[in-house]
Amino acid sequence: MHLGGGLQLTFGDQKRKESIRVLIADDQALFRKGLMAVLESEDDIEVIAEAQDGQEAIQKAIEWVPDVVLMDVRMPKVSGIEASRSIKAAVPTTKILMLTVSDEEEDLYEAIKSGANGYLLKEISVTDVSQAVRSLVIGQSLISPHMASKLITEFSSLAKKAEEKQQLPAPTLTSRELQVLKFVARGMSNREVADALFISENTVKNHVRNILEKLHLHSRMQAVMFAVRERIIDAVEN
Secondary structure, three states: OEEEOEEEEEEOOEEEEEOEEEEEEOOOHHHHHHHHHHHHOOOOEEEEEEEOOHHHHHHHHHHHOOOEEEEOOOOOOOOHHHHHHHHHHHOOOOEEEEEEOOOOHHHHHHHHHHOOOEEEEOOOOHHHHHHHHHHHHOOOOEEOHHHHHHHHHHHHHHHHHHHHHHHOOOOOOOHHHHHHHHHHHOOOOHHHHHHHHOOOHHHHHHHHHHHHHHHOOOOHHHHHHHHHHOOHHHHHHO
């Protein structure tokens, strides 16, 4: 078996070339026809269907089960991104290549999340689309260089934010606040906590308010759940 310029299956001295079956989904008829003409000129690629909106793309993909769908991002009725999500759910073996004029980062991210295997801008030469189709079939993922740089920048930003979040110091409660939290976790009222610690009820209220603020919580119950989860109460009692 040879993968490259199409799929070739060898049986003895006989060779049979199987065409890559493609569905073109784009709301611009002129673009669809031009792309179809280019792809049909390739010996190993066959355009089996075309769709003018996302809804029709879903229907045609389920009906024809293409190897590759060339999908525009912005189309009427159903967007290319929503169509990709539906097609991936119904026909998971189909590869989807977004072929669009949109260089918006949000469209790129949503396309990837929808299951698209590639994202190329329409500035690509139409003759290069044929090779892109072949690349998808053998398992490669394709992103236009301009969009790839945006993706790398976004990933770097997310990684930096995650690292900064991990480096933030954990909220520190004073020994008195830990004592108050321990009694609150036992279900004691502010009055009961004040009597146990020989302090005023207003002081207890202030401690509880500080505890909630430090832990970014909104209620005594959340504080108790946090204390149990983080074993703060165990640490105090030990």
